[in-house]
Amino acid sequence: MKKLSKKVIYVLISAILLAVPAFAWDDVGHKITGYIAWQRMSPQARENVIRILRTAPEDSTLGIYYQPYGVESDDVRKLEYFMLVATWADIVRDFGAESGFRNEVRQRKYHRSNWHYDDIFWKQVDGKVELLTGFPEGGQGVPKLKEFDAVLRNPSSRSSEKAIAIAWLMHIGGDLHQPLHTSGRVTDKEPKGDQGGNLFQLTPEGTPRAQQVNLHWFWDSIVNRNVSIKPGMCERDYLESVAKKMIKANPFSSLQAGLKLGQYDEWQKESFAYDNTVVFSPDLKRNQMPSKQYTKKAFKLAERQLAMAGYRLGETLNAIFNVSPTAK
């Protein structure tokens, strides 16, 4: 084998490192939603939300991510903490991957896989939606949003209970704006539903399991894969630049009339409507990577959905927490 020059080795290592995303979509999508929500929130609502989050039960670990001291300003620390809170529901899911009895107990206590989605079962007939009934429940996203909303509005709820409710509201609210988190598409191949596109493979048949990718993955990772991080850019700057572009493309004034605050069923239905039009559009083919044109449309929708989720969640928290703590 030829000896590789230092430069070639450096290029190869960089290519390998760049191929592995530094952080997953879950993080990117949810943190962007958190960022956009924060831009909508009044100083009072921000203060109240941060104060409550820090009273979270210790074993939830929700309170420990706030770094009270550091080089950054107080405002930046609060924003970063709030963005991370939107990913907490995934953090507790991953507790199980860490060894140790304590982690297992924590995961069992806080992780709920079927709260991240709420699938409507349907069939595509001549390009139209046919709703189906008689399927087992397709997730608890909508009822849980309603439940956590009620916890936050109830004056007798404990602060620690409200902290968990804020984290779930932020997370599920974001998830349901990913159209495949509301969809159980039934086909001859998937008579029990396609599990939000998880069964819809984009790689050719016979691809080894570890290299398979599916439609759900495609949508979950769309921001991450289409906006690359510039060398030397830190995560916060990356997320901020992506979020700002989304806000610019979908300003609050353009979506304000359709916020439908508190109408969580409507949020789900609106997201679901994109499954027939944009997600399962006629040019999408099984076992093939979506075309450039498809990807462009999908990215545009993802931008709209993340902006909308941020606006809705920010305004929801404003409606509940824009009161001075002493006035309660």
Ligand SMILES: [Zn+2]
């Ligand atoms: Zn989730």
